[in-house]
Amino acid sequence: MKIGYFTDNFPPRIGGVATYSFQLPYFFKKIHSEAEVEVFVFGSGIRPENAGDLKIDLLPQKSIFSLAVNIFKIIKNGNFDAVHTTTFFPVGFFVALFAKLFKVKSCLTVYGTEVVTTSGSLITKIVQSFTLRLIDKILAFSSSTKNLMLKRHKMAENKVKVIYPGISQLELSRSYDVREKFNIQPDDFVVLFVGRLVERKGALDLIKAIGQLPDNNIKLILVGGGDRQELENYVKENNLSSSIIFAGAVKREEILNYYKSAQVFSMPSFFDAKNDDVEGLGIVYLEAQISGLPVLGTSSGGIPEAIGANKSGFVVEPRDISALSNKIKLLKTDKDLYEKMSQRAVDFVSRNFSWQKNIESHFNIYQNNQK
Numbered sequence: 405m406k407i408g409y410f411t412d413n414f415p416p417r418i419g420g421v422a423t424y425s426f427q428l429p430y431f432f433k434k435i436h437s438e439a440e441v442e443v444f445v446f447g448s449g450i451r452p453e454n455a456g457d458l459k460i461d462l463l464p465q466k467s468i469f470s471l472a473v474n475i476f477k478i479i480k481n482g483n484f485d486a487v488h489t490t491t492f493f494p495v496g497f498f499v500a501l502f503a504k505l506f507k508v509k510s511c512l513t514v515y516g517t518e519v520v521t522t523s524g525s526l527i528t529k530i531v532q533s534f535t536l537r538l539i540d541k542i543l544a545f546s547s548s549t550k551n552l553m554l555k556r557h558k559m560a561e562n563k564v565k566v567i568y569p570g571i572s573q574l575e576l577s578r579s580y581d582v583r584e585k586f587n588i589q590p591d592d593f594v595v596l597f598v599g600r601l602v603e604r605k606g607a608l609d610l611i612k613a614i615g616q617l618p619d620n621n622i623k624l625i626l627v628g629g630g631d632r633q634e635l636e637n638y639v640k641e642n643n644l645s646s647s648i649i650f651a652g653a654v655k656r657e658e659i660l661n662y663y664k665s666a667q668v669f670s671m672p673s674f675f676d677a678k679n680d681d682v683e684g685l686g687i688v689y690l691e692a693q694i695s696g697l698p699v700l701g702t703s704s705g706g707i708p709e710a711i712g713a714n715k716s717g718f719v720v721e722p723r724d725i726s727a728l729s730n731k732i733k734l735l736k737t738d739k740d741l742y743e744k745m746s747q748r749a750v751d752f753v754s755r756n757f758s759w760q761k762n763i764e765s766h767f768n769i770y771q772n773n774q775k
Contacts, residue, residue, distance in 0.1 A: 516684025546706030
């Protein structure tokens with residue numbers, strides 16, 4: 405079996421798409437060593453240090469035309485059993501088009517609103533819709549994303565299959581003590597947020613929830629890049645500087661240090677109606693739980709699917725700041741509940757989001773064993 409993976413979102417870029425674009429072919433090759441696997445990365449990208457014998461081609465993307473020509477040549481001459489794109493547009497369009505031309509099975513992984521958004525130019529919408537018609541199999545990160553797609557695009561339900569991402573214990577190549585770095589005391593209870601500092605991720609709601617707690621031993625660490633001016637202004641105006649820590653963007657190989665430093669993880673994302681944007685699943689919830697952290701999320705998008713509700717974490721309504729505050733207080737004060745949720749967190753992710761399950765689902769699809 406020969407599989408070609410195509411993406412324009414790859415390490416060193418930070419985020420779930422870039423991480424998955426590397427890990428999917430890496431674990432496929434690791435579990436099915438007999439398969440021939442090749443990854444084609446367009447634009448900026450590096451070969452991860454832990455790539456092993458995975459074949460990765462780093463290709464420049466000078467223009468849309470050069471991208472199209474490169475993908476045309478690769479699929480024409482590749483003799484693939486299947487091609488798989490982990491980014492939708494424009495890479496996904498050309499993969500779908502040329503795979504159809506050369507009669508190669510094609511797959512597209514979708515994460516969230518990149519395939520259900522109503523924003524963008526008319527031409528972009530037409531091309532994206534055409535891509536979904538051309539692709540043979542669409543693999544959604546969550547049932548939430550699948551249902552949104554079926555609602556907004558007229559396609560057969562069996563064309564879209566839910567395959568949850570796999571999660572393994574995080575690796576650490578640079579170790580340091582986050583608590584020491586930010587002068588966090590041993591008895592401080594740390595809530596961790598990891599995500600882009602955009603409005604819909606809910607960082608401001610989490611800051612407000614911390615502000616409602618009359619407990620100076622509760623600290624919030626915000627990890628992520630983006631525009632934080634509004635957040636910093638709110639923290640300053642409400643005298644929360646001693647409780648809120650802005651860590652900025654953190655390299656992938658260092659993120660485990662932050663999970664190890666915290667007691668609870670939360671990213672209270674909500675639906676952004678203005679930009680038609682919602683959380684497809686939330687890999688950071690899985691990373692936190694596999695690291696033993698109870699998690700606190702919202703009922704928005706695919707987030708509930710990423711949380712062992714009332715077992716390894718809590719799901720509250722979006723924008724409910726009081727509920728966030730109350731659950732943080734509960735996890736801090738109820739030691740027995742905290743320990744049970746911490747233990748269940750690792751088990752929940754290990755059982756439901758294993759790479760073995762993920763890869764076998766892909767293997768069957770590539771072999772045409774699943775409709």
